[in-house]
Amino acid sequence: MPAVLDEVARLVTVAPLSRKGRVFRLVAPDGDAIVAALRPALDSQSFHARFTVEIAVVTTPWLAWLRQSPDIRNPLPREGAVKAVLSTMECGPDEIAACAAEVSAMLARALPEWLPLLDRSELWWRLREDGPLPGTCARVAVRAALAADAGDEPATRRDADAIERLDPASDFPDWVRAAIRNWPPPQDGDVK
Incomplete structure (x- = not known):
């Protein structure tokens, strides 16, 4: 160290x-x-x-x-x-x-x-509206993950489809589409 x-x-x-x-x-x-x-x-x-x-x-x-x-x-x-x-x-x-x-x-x-x-709705708004961010961001992918978390299926699918068109080999579109149905993921101790 x-x-x-x-x-x-x-x-x-x-x-x-x-x-x-x-x-x-x-x-x-x-x-x-x-x-x-x-x-x-x-x-x-x-x-x-x-x-x-x-x-x-x-x-x-x-x-x-x-x-x-x-x-x-x-x-x-x-x-x-x-x-x-x-x-x-x-x-x-x-x-x-x-x-x-x-x-x-x-x-x-x-x-x-x-x-x-830290206010997720603020971050999601900035991603949707192309608002200012203080650093780098994979905007479409992060926006899709937040949309899936919020249960916004149309937005999630739109962004997942856009990523899939650009990178057909990516696992992300399938993951984020499944996340709409499976969010939130189980935590330790949750009944499965």
């Missing part, structure tokens, strides 16, 4: 996110989450960290597709429905406090753009 990066993460504070290791999360009651993380670069070392600061909004329907599982615990930014790399940074042992302060400030500046997306 990169020791410098772990120390930076330990000192980062950004309300209302809570920290576990190098990952910071705010989870909504429906399981959707804002997730930020400090992700080490391949050449990062314990005594000199090179890392990216990533942020995402992770929705449970999109996460279920990516994981092919109803397990939605501990989402990561790379699993985001909307995601972004805020910065690439380097930090040595003498710069830990300054790096942590910079990351904290960066996340605090970014959160106002991301927090509204």
Whole structure:
């Protein structure tokens, strides 16, 4: 584990996110989450960290597709429905406090753009209306997953058909069509 990066993460504070290791999360009651993380670069070392600061909004329907599982615990930014790399940074042992302060400030500046997306209806509206998003997004696929979750069969089928025309080999259209009938997926302890 990169020791410098772990120390930076330990000192980062950004309300209302809570920290576990190098990952910071705010989870909504429906399981959707804002997730930020400090992700080490391949050449990062314990005594000199090179890392990216990533942020995402992770929705449970999109996460279920990516994981092919109803397990939605501990989402990561790379699993985001909307995601972004805020910065690439380097930090040595003498710069830990300054790096942590910079990351904290960066996340605090970014959160106002991301927090509204925790309201799934807001995210779905932006996807349907081609509204602004603070990061990258597979708009049609995420829109289809959210439509299936909401039980909107016509919208789900329209988007699934569009994806199938572009990528006939994709499993996603069949998965999302089935999700209309099967959502929500069973959770641990549910009677099957």
